[in-house]
Amino acid sequence: MKPEMEKLLRLFDEAQQSRQADQLFEMELGNLHSQYPGPSREQLRRIVRTAYLRWLRANSKPPTIPPGA
DSSP states (O other): OOOOHHHHHHHHHEEEOOOHHHHHHHHHHHHHHHHOSOOOOOOOOHHEEEHHHEEEEESSOSSOOOOOO
C-alpha cells in the first residue's frame, strides 16, 4: 500500500470520530487531488472509503471462537 493511501486511511478513520481530523482529511484529500488531477474529489473520496473498509477488515482481530465450537 502506498504511504499516501495509508495516511489517508488513518485520517479517514480519525475523521469518523473528530471534526478536526475531518478537516485534516479533507486537506490531505485536496493535496492528493492536486497530485492526481484525473479523478474528481468525489471519486477519490469513494476510493478512500472502499480502501478504508478493506483496511478495517485486514486490521481486525479474528473471532475468538474456534471454528469447531
